[in-house]
Amino acid sequence: MSFTLMIVGMALATVACKASLFLLGSRVVFPPLLKQALEFVPVTVLTAIVVPLAIAPEGALDLSWRNPQLVATLAAIGIAAAARQPLHTIVGGLGVFFVWRFAVLG
């Protein structure tokens, strides 16, 4: 198989997903219901990416205190709810993750 051809095709398939709506620009007009639906995209997509990484980092459900991803995600949620300052959440969440992983679990 020609890998060059494969990569060019992959690049086109990817940019078709990423850029097609941007390329149509102001010619696309979304009906009000769709606009409302799109408002829910950030919270739903980002949560859908995070939850499996937090509760099943190795693939199987792990709701124990021995799961550093889960402990640190809960800590990050707590910090975010209290402080609302993104950088605090990121640094605090990462801090809890590494402390839990390397100091608590060893």
Place this chain on the structure above:
Amino acid sequence: MTLPETDSPHCAAALEGARDTIPMIVGALPFALIFGTLAAQGPLAAWHGQAMSALVFAGSAQFIALGLVASHTGLLVIWLTTFVVNLRHMLYGANLLPAVAALPLRWRLALGFLLTDETFAVVAARRQLAPADRQIHWYFLGSGLALYVSWNTVTLVGLLFGSAFPQLQSLGLEFAIVATFVAIVVPQLNRAPHLAAAIAAGTLAYLWQGMPYKLGLLASVAVGVAVGLALNRLRNREAA
């Protein structure tokens, strides 16, 4: 973090976009390194691995393609799989369209090419905080370019020296992405429909994670959005 001083509002916005993407870069670094390491093991030539990061620039699709090549899958299936795996970007494009619709074509093409999960998260959060930001496209460009340059640099490091850093890959730096997404999402959950939509999408994403081609992610987002819309409607009816 203090950014370098600049007189240009364009530069300032681009630098802010790049700065806000730093945690994402830290989180994506292990993936780029692993991708480079795997690509160097063949059957692709090393420059094919680099070309994939430079031209495709979509992590999950790049990993899946390596797997499909290893299992001798045909070209058409690889292309279709790439398309399906990247479908979620259409949702991102639709969500961000109002921010770019009035830009010249070359801008819209460049920003579309640079769109990723990470840059979408950062730009969507910015629009939430500052809906009237007139420099949002520069912010978007700064975020996208920062991620693009680091993704490609670290791919190259992986291709050349990947086998030298086995520890870095198991350190858990990917958690930076989780922490950043939490930082972006939690402040937006202050309304019941958004909270319910997120809970539905998160639960289903776990239950459906076995579905191929990230279809579980798309399906869980679809249900989450439907839950949000239904609650919106219910609330409006109560208000009326």
